[in-house]
Amino acid sequence: MLPKPPPRDNGLGFLFLPPYRVAGTSVAGEATSIMVPELDVTFDLGICPRAMLPSKYVCISHGHMDHIGGLAYWCSQRYFQGMGVGNIICPEPIAPAIQRMLEGYNDLERQKTPYNLIPLKPEGTHEIKNNVFVRAFALEHTAPTFGYSVIERRSKLKDEFVGLPQEKLTELKSQGTEITRWLEIPLVAYVYDTVPVPAMVREDVRKAQLILCECTFFEPGDRARAKVGMHLHVSDIVEWLKVAECQAMVIGHVSRRTNLAIAKSFLVQALGKEKADRVHFLMDGKANKERFERQLLDAGEHPTPVRGGGKFGAGPFRGRQGDARGPGPARGAGGSGGGYRSGPTRG
Numbered sequence: 001m002l003p004k005p006p007p008r009d010n011g012l013g014f015l016f017l018p019p020y021r022v023a024g025t026s027v028a029g030e031a032t033s034i035m036v037p038e039l040d041v042t043f044d045l046g047i048c049p050r051a052m053l054p055s056k057y058v059c060i061s062h063g064h065m066d067h068i069g070g071l072a073y074w075c076s077q078r079y080f081q082g083m084g085v086g087n088i089i090c091p092e093p094i095a096p097a098i099q100r101m102l103e104g105y106n107d108l109e110r111q112k113t114p115y116n117l118i119p120l121k122p123e124g125t126h127e128i129k130n131n132v133f134v135r136a137f138a139l140e141h142t143a144p145t146f147g148y149s150v151i152e153r154r155s156k157l158k159d160e161f162v163g164l165p166q167e168k169l170t171e172l173k174s175q176g177t178e179i180t181r182w183l184e185i186p187l188v189a190y191v192y193d194t195v196p197v198p199a200m201v202r203e204d205v206r207k208a209q210l211i212l213c214e215c216t217f218f219e220p221g222d223r224a225r226a227k228v229g230m231h232l233h234v235s236d237i238v239e240w241l242k243v244a245e246c247q248a249m250v251i252g253h254v255s256r257r258t259n260l261a262i263a264k265s266f267l268v269q270a271l272g273k274e275k276a277d278r279v280h281f282l283m284d285g286k287a288n289k290e291r292f293e294r295q296l297l298d299a300g301e302h303p304t305p306v307r308g309g310g311k312f313g314a315g316p317f318r319g320r321q322g323d324a325r326g327p328g329p330a331r332g333a334g335g336s337g338g339g340y341r342s343g344p345t346r347g
């Protein structure tokens with residue numbers, strides 16, 4: 001009998017949750033990398049699939065290998081393929097270690113890969129797109145860990161000035177009166193590797209349109225294990241969903257031995273169908289594929305088999321990716337394959 005070939009890479013999990021695409025991989029203890037292309041951001045880089053390269057920003061939650069293993073590769077490939085310097089947002093306490101790691105690679109490669117390290121303190125923010133900010137907040141895990149919210153800031157006329165004619169507003173403004181206030185719209189929250197913490201119900205998380213979160217344990221008997229490993233248990237998710245206002249919650253960091261059908265039926269039982277319907281599992285390839293095909297049909301498009309890039313192929317990303325051709329040393333490769341040898345020399 002012939003030996004078995006290695007299992008075929010079945011690609012990335014993918015969900016279209018308008019207006020966001022969520023793509024990535026997340027398996028407990030193996031790797032978590034989740035990209036939201038519309039926001040130019042990837043959360044964690046346990047591994048670095050090619051699809052993640054165009055993200056201008058990565059937000060690292062903590063330094064465990066399953067969340068950071070692909071970071072150096074991402075920086076290097078982005079630079080190598082002429083996609084610009086990678087921006088790494090990270091918890092301030094782990095910034096020196098990240099720097100040491102990346103400098104270690106410089107020594108190994110005898111080549112300086114540039115990167116832009118942006119350490120944040122809890123409540124620190126960084127603008128990633130025009131008026132769109134990432135904000136960090138502390139979680140509790142076995143290593144220093146931050147969650148992130150992505151918020152949009154909109155300038156809004158203060159209530160007392162609503163209805164005034166434009167000339168009057170201009171006059172007030174020229175006199176130095178502050179006529180507008182900033183309104184915050186929470187877009188996405190990323191909460192990975194933590195025990196249940198009050199931060200899960202802070203406004204920019206509770207009201208986020210989309211919550212990306214971990215849930216490592218599902219068995220009723222696994223609560224103690226969740227506590228020891230400092231992870232979320234499905235019972236924590238159930239409590240959270242009673243107050244979270246998100247339109248969708250995408251769960252990752254599920255262990256390979258979890259039966260998703262059982263996990264889903266538990267959620268329906270505990271929450272009722274309507275609330276449970278908001279919950280998706282990133283790695284539930286079959287359900288997510290069917291869902292996306294329904295979305296295509298509803299939009300009057302035909303689900304066509306797509307080539308390459310795994311289960312969903314490059315289809316959902318084709319031609320709509322963010323910054324695939326930033327400034328850099330090695331133009332031409334873009335984000336779409338080929339050109340691996342066109343960059344600066346490397347041994």
Ligand SMILES: [Zn+2]
Pocket residue numbers: 028029032064066067193253
């Ligand atoms: Zn993890």
Ligand SMILES: [Zn+2]
Pocket residue numbers: 062064141193
């Ligand atoms: Zn961890």
